[in-house]
Amino acid sequence: MTASLLYALAGAVLFGMGLYGLLRLPHLLRKLLAFNIMGSGVFLVMVGLPQHRGGADPIPQALVLTGIVVAIAATALAVVLMRRYYHLSGMTTLEEPSPEQRPGGRR
Amino acid sequence: MMAGWVRTLITTLLCLTLSGALAASIWAIAGNPTPVDLPRLLSENMDRSGVAHPVTAVLLNFRSYDTLLEIGVLVIAGIAGISMAKTASLEDPELRTSDTLLYALQRWFVPLMLVLAGYLLWAGAERPGGAFQAGAVVAATGVLMRLGGIPMDFLRPGLLLRLGLGLGFSVFLVVAVASAIGGEAFLAYPPGLTKALIVVIESVLTLSIAMVLLALFVSAPVNDAEDPEEGGPA
Numbered sequence: 570m571t572a573s574l575l576y577a578l579a580g581a582v583l584f585g586m587g588l589y590g591l592l593r594l595p596h597l598l599r600k601l602l603a604f605n606i607m608g609s610g611v612f613l614v615m616v617g618l619p620q621h622r623g624g625a626d627p628i629p630q631a632l633v634l635t636g637i638v639v640a641i642a643a644t645a646l647a648v649v650l651m652r653r654y655y656h657l658s659g660m661t662t663l664e665e666p667s668p669e670q671r672p673g674g675r676r
Numbered sequence: 677m678m679a680g681w682v683r684t685l686i687t688t689l690l691c692l693t694l695s696g697a698l699a700a701s702i703w704a705i706a707g708n709p710t711p712v713d714l715p716r717l718l719s720e721n722m723d724r725s726g727v728a729h730p731v732t733a734v735l736l737n738f739r740s741y742d743t744l745l746e747i748g749v750l751v752i753a754g755i756a757g758i759s760m761a762k763t764a765s766l767e768d769p770e771l772r773t774s775d776t777l778l779y780a781l782q783r784w785f786v787p788l789m790l791v792l793a794g795y796l797l798w799a800g801a802e803r804p805g806g807a808f809q810a811g812a813v814v815a816a817t818g819v820l821m822r823l824g825g826i827p828m829d830f831l832r833p834g835l836l837l838r839l840g841l842g843l844g845f846s847v848f849l850v851v852a853v854a855s856a857i858g859g860e861a862f863l864a865y866p867p868g869l870t871k872a873l874i875v876v877i878e879s880v881l882t883l884s885i886a887m888v889l890l891a892l893f894v895s896a897p898v899n900d901a902e903d904p905e906e907g908g909p910a
Contacts, residue, residue: 584694585696586691589687630734631739642889648892
């Protein structure tokens with residue numbers, strides 16, 4: 570059990586927490602944040618697990634760097650889509666609005 | 677509510693199970709020896725890569741295919757974001773802040789951050805740094821300038837924006853195809869030109885990454901913007 574392995578296991582925990590948030594939180598922005606936490610967990614696993622043996626491994630680090638940049642761009646695109654969705658529907662969730670909250674009503 | 681309670685329980689169990697399975701497989705992998713010693717393979721081939729830093733060598737030489745696809749994904753995300761843009765003029769006065777502190781800091785920060793981005797780009801050859809870090813710093817500078825209301829006409833959907841978005845991907849692809857035509861493998865740089873090509877690709881990548889991130893930042897539609905009919909004049 571080394572510190573690097575602890576990082577990888579913490580990544581697994583983060584993955585589970587993010588998955589729970591993605592599935593259970595209704596607000597879209599919270600879903601996006603939860604999804605990012607999931608992604609961070611995966612990055613942590615990818616960096617921590619190879620580091621467990623014989624120091625830092627540049628190859629997973631480079632892959633994680635690529636992944637981080639793609640994750641930032643995807644998050645920004647998701648925020649743009651979300652704001653567009655909010656602008657068109659007035660809703661911040663994907664669930665069917667209950668009768669007292671008609672589409673177009675700002676919450 | 678009963679149904680909601682049951683759903684929460686099932687989701688919790690599912691997440692715990694998945695997390696546990698992931699942790700168990702991490703534990704199992706950590707206990708076994710690796711069949712291939714990738715770090716050693718990399719360090720043995722470092723002198724062929726044209727740069728001294730292993731991460732940069734992996735990103736732009738040994739696994740440059742990943743980086744090529746990555747910038748492709750970024751360009752697609754940028755284009756999708758721009759097509760969602762609601763404001764015809766990206767210099768919406770409502771988006772500006774009138775914070776005197778920000779103005780004062782900006783005069784100091786913007787040149788400094790641009791210099792830092794240039795340093796990061798150049799440092800990528802032998803120590804941590806490179807196109808992505810430099811691109812992120814340039815994009816952050818752009819965000820700061822935008823919040824301070826400095827006009828940035830090139831971000832208006834037009835020729836300059838498209839050129840900036842596409843430049844990194846196109847240059848990278850041209851290099852890749854040129855080496856393929858020249859008889860080498862796709863994306864294999866010709867020997868002797870490796871360092872120069874990597875620096876050129878990193879520079880255009882920096883520009884494109886910064887443009888994509890900045891374009892995504894400014895294209896987030898404003899809440900109270902005029903809402904023209906779908907397909908109508910923006």
